[in-house]
Amino acid sequence: MAGNSFGQIFRITTFGESHGPAIGVTIDGCPSGIIIDEVFIQSELDRRKPGQSRITTQRKESDTVTILSGVFEGRSTGTPLTMLIPNEDQRSKDYDHVKASYRPSHADYAYDQKYGFRDYRGGGRSSARETAARVAAGAIAKLFLNDRGVRIQAYVSRVGAVQLDIPYNKLDLSLAEENIVRCPDTKTAERMIALIDQTRKEGDTVGGIISCVIFGAPAGLGEPVFDKLHAELGKAMLSVNAVQGFEYGSGFEGAFNKGSENNDAYYTDEAGAVRTRTNKSGGIQGGISNGEDIYFRVAFKPVATIMQVQETVDQNGNSVNVVGKGRHDPCVLPRAVPIVEAMAALVITDHFLRNQMYKS
């Protein structure tokens, strides 16, 4: 109801503010018997953590995760699984200048309108730091899915004007982790990195697109009519900080085509499986997965905190100027790749379990 939980069966609740003692997450509905690989969970957090390369914020946080409950002798018990990530590199005074003024295109003003007051330090609850908890929970979901042959891979496909035009199935997606911008095409990656470098020097920020592919999802996932699989994926992605667009399959471009161009013909392959000749549907038809690859694209706006003077007002409505201080990302996309994967893993795991209700 208050919006801090996600999922129906594999249900997570995140908690914690940017500058409190810790952030964390509880998974209620985690099946028992999953082997909990803590090294893997930490490695996922490392992909998201600040300070990992020169194109991210230089804040230093180890983002070390501790499991508080729900695991016994290395396996999930079926009881609530809580993970805690202490906050370390808190420079609350970096935020004194925004205590009373509203940063443009941040959540400050809206939070004050809604709750009456706010923890202003580092954005408090509205900080993207909260997504570390999602990544931890998503790692558990990935462990669950790995055992069932489902693999999720996201990558940066656009930064500002620099776009990767090659479709996912012509790329070696494993290369995405080989460079600091997480783009699987080396040349495009270099251009993206150069653009981010330049943007940071200008005290500005830049947005872009993350593409994501889900391989190996079985047919039958998704609950029409409201909880269509792509509607759930869309909500999951749009709930991530800075996201302002989502499309799946042929997306916006496909909308401009004719039906005869956008339809996917069925055929039976040599192994006797029903397949589609094309996959404009992005692996989802009528809101239910059909066994083909699921793919979608997520648009991230440029980070709102810039190192330039901006006009704004204070809590009394007086006109003031604000300039970004502290250490911020010129482009969130490289660090957002594991977040997109985590949210996708949470949705697929939840629907995997939801779909089991029909197996009676």
Next chain:
Amino acid sequence: MAGNSFGQIFRITTFGESHGPAIGVTIDGCPSGIIIDEVFIQSELDRRKPGQSRITTQRKESDTVTILSGVFEGRSTGTPLTMLIPNEDQRSKDYDHVKASYRPSHADYAYDQKYGFRDYRGGGRSSARETAARVAAGAIAKLFLNDRGVRIQAYVSRVGAVQLDIPYNKLDLSLAEENIVRCPDTKTAERMIALIDQTRKEGDTVGGIISCVIFGAPAGLGEPVFDKLHAELGKAMLSVNAVQGFEYGSGFEGAFNKGSENNDAYYTDEAGAVRTRTNKSGGIQGGISNGEDIYFRVAFKPVATIMQVQETVDQNGNSVNVVGKGRHDPCVLPRAVPIVEAMAALVITDHFLRNQMYKS
């Protein structure tokens, strides 16, 4: 859980198949005391109903709504409000040819995979006929919102290659209802209609974009971190048949800009209200409405049923051909305008009520 309910407080559950006795909807959580204007509810359904113009399907259904419960002496009582819409123009035999074969890019195959079998007549539950129930519920939500100064207006902004490039605040949106394609710019409307006419003659279909604006929503709506207002709007829209993309505010295009270009500066207007000079944020910051206009765009794929021969398989995996029969829409967008508005009204009403929990 099974996906047929939407909303947390103002919660609707739709039921019914395309070719069963009726479809309908129950609203649980409708506040008491709303004056229920049945003429208005019917007029909303009339905007969605088939056969309303030459560019829609020629099926004839009056879509007459009956209220079964929750209203006494013209006002809502606070108890479940159920509305029923009988199915009339059912030509089940139009679907005998698809009983055993899977229509390309329809839900047929996915439903069989999920549920084991399906009501194949007219798509059964996967038919867009279900959206009539959403429009009826959305009409109640609009009555609630009207009393609170909130107004919602959607319109067709693109059909195939024909795009309306004028921003919403330079248009007279009331003109949208003046033509059969529901585009507020007369010249563009004519080009859209011509394109749909031509597409129908080719036995083909065409997609496009519906834009929607919400005027008068108060600041404070939306529940971070997962139920951000735009995430809820996104899910609502993506749950509508044929939708494959959603963006709000500056959307995908804004993602390619710099932070300095995409940020909205705050100022205090002459009336003393805090406002933003631009509205790239689409009226939502940090997932919470900030009092500015909320606007978003929804991409609809071309209708999957085309009057052309298509390759597919039957339930046994044998290769067969299928040709669309019956009476179908060459373009769903004109009839989808009230659906988009209804889903928006449901989201805003639900969050209006959810936001009240903080007023204690």
Next chain:
Amino acid sequence: MAGNSFGQIFRITTFGESHGPAIGVTIDGCPSGIIIDEVFIQSELDRRKPGQSRITTQRKESDTVTILSGVFEGRSTGTPLTMLIPNEDQRSKDYDHVKASYRPSHADYAYDQKYGFRDYRGGGRSSARETAARVAAGAIAKLFLNDRGVRIQAYVSRVGAVQLDIPYNKLDLSLAEENIVRCPDTKTAERMIALIDQTRKEGDTVGGIISCVIFGAPAGLGEPVFDKLHAELGKAMLSVNAVQGFEYGSGFEGAFNKGSENNDAYYTDEAGAVRTRTNKSGGIQGGISNGEDIYFRVAFKPVATIMQVQETVDQNGNSVNVVGKGRHDPCVLPRAVPIVEAMAALVITDHFLRNQMYKS
């Protein structure tokens, strides 16, 4: 949220008022493939309907159920299953005398306080007529459970001072349906019937206890810590009109015993199954079924409508007298037996499906 839905996976929403056009229920989450025996559903409603014997109200309603959706070719499709029961014998004028006054120990005053106004005809939504919708949904749940070897049997074990002291496992429960009070012991049944007859002649009403046994439920049902199986059964029963007490297993009496008297020792039976020598736990330990019989008792207060002059106030707080009019039950217990069974069936079915989430 607004209280008209019950269950998490097998989720029902009831709607309708006593004197509106109809009452009904939608089941969302009904598994596909259940053979829907309409004759059985109707027979369950017949056990609850008014006018079935001389000790119930003499109102005449056929309570004929119609299925609107979710069933195709005799089987559930997995889509929402809606059933409608038209209201027939409505004598709204029987209630003119209570339009403005509050009947003692009825919901009238509380509804007015909550909703601002109410449909006063026959109690409107607060009428026990709503339970007919529960019985219809419970019949579907029974069909589901029958296929899995689960059988539910309730019976009247006390009316006023007349109590059946024989434990359930010493009784032939099938005899409960052989007499009009639904007590499986013939002699006790006769005494109960005599007491109800006498009470009706006095213009008074009488309460009592319904006992219920669930045979064949597998071990593993119930979700600790809050959704313990007995907590869910307790809520289900307490949600039925006129219920004011619930106990399971050794109940209140067991609470007065020593641990050494109340514990159930485990042993392995000849078939190799782990069993308990006694069953003070009522088949539930730690909130989870253990495979033994589940049994509980439900206390119903005497019906509030009596044919005697009672002191009360009107909507303006003025002192007035009220006398029951119309045709009312002197004792609800005989008609409540199928309601208790229906609610138990809904709980067990829901938890049967919930428990499947762990089977991955």
Next chain:
Amino acid sequence: MAGNSFGQIFRITTFGESHGPAIGVTIDGCPSGIIIDEVFIQSELDRRKPGQSRITTQRKESDTVTILSGVFEGRSTGTPLTMLIPNEDQRSKDYDHVKASYRPSHADYAYDQKYGFRDYRGGGRSSARETAARVAAGAIAKLFLNDRGVRIQAYVSRVGAVQLDIPYNKLDLSLAEENIVRCPDTKTAERMIALIDQTRKEGDTVGGIISCVIFGAPAGLGEPVFDKLHAELGKAMLSVNAVQGFEYGSGFEGAFNKGSENNDAYYTDEAGAVRTRTNKSGGIQGGISNGEDIYFRVAFKPVATIMQVQETVDQNGNSVNVVGKGRHDPCVLPRAVPIVEAMAALVITDHFLRNQMYKS
């Protein structure tokens, strides 16, 4: 879904096992602006903690609570409020003897059946230690309710055969905290204490009844038809470890009376308020509070762990004996008083907020 959350708007999720690093609770939906009195929260935990008197277990745990999130400058922020209680006095080896065997009338066997395996140390998740998290959350709810004039008071009204027969409104309930058994009548308290002392010496345990009164709750709380206020209170109480019965108002005894005896006549008092002359309804009519005192009784079974030899089986079904080890309560009731109050506070707070949805 998995049962570790409670409440709809003021929603708590508890986590943690008896012998893990910590237990805790997250409240999602806590209104902003509540002054968080940490001393009060700790004092509530102190009422529940082990070792507080000679008639409780002699385990020593300080049960020190830490707030991790959701509070800023002493007030709730409206974001998730998480509290942590580290586990201290863990003697896991006390449980080695039950690692492979099932303690009679404990959750051991049922957990194994449900989850496949279990954290056997101290009962793991099934331990009543989990209720400390409920008490912490309940303390926040009490702070919310105190500001609104609602006060909740529970007390022990029966231990084994020793019963307090004086109705609550003839007692000075504040005396309940003056003795170690928490019974407001000094003489009865002494007899209860003597009985518990004796029972402990016998290596046995004893159950009883806790009564609870809610003063000052406004009319209008409760959501018919399924979430009636007493149904929600009933579920809350039945979800507490060892509870096997619940009744409200005139309860089981009232069920045996005539309607003319059990009805509550309305009148208008000198201040112009509508009141009832008696309160057999326990402050709830039609599932909605009517402004009178709400009262109910909760039956607790004797603790299952006894210091006597008991017959049972091990995981392989072999017959074994088990004897209680460690430090256990001979009677849980004195420590359960704050748990009953906490659960009541959670229900009333949640329904207070739920009722606000109608205030639009």
